[in-house]
Amino acid sequence: MEAASLELNLSHKQMISRAYHDSLFMARVSPMGMIFIPCYKGYSHKPEEYSSPEDIANGVKVLALSMAKLSLLN
Secondary structure, three states, rough: OOOHHHOOOOOOOOOOOOOHHHHOOOOOOOOOOOOOOOOOOHOOOOOOOOOOOOHHHHHHHHHHHHHHHHHHOO
């Protein structure tokens, strides 16, 4: 995901997420990571949560390129 972000010239940062419940079980079977995109005031799981179409599209691009790169490893 970091390589994909760099290739797409998108800013990124590695961080530890408190959303561990989303990865708890999968991390037991496979390395994993999450892609977070900017949200209005950082809100998540609230009615005010909003991400721009551009930020959503960039998240999709990072996911798609990451998957494409991973597919070449096998």
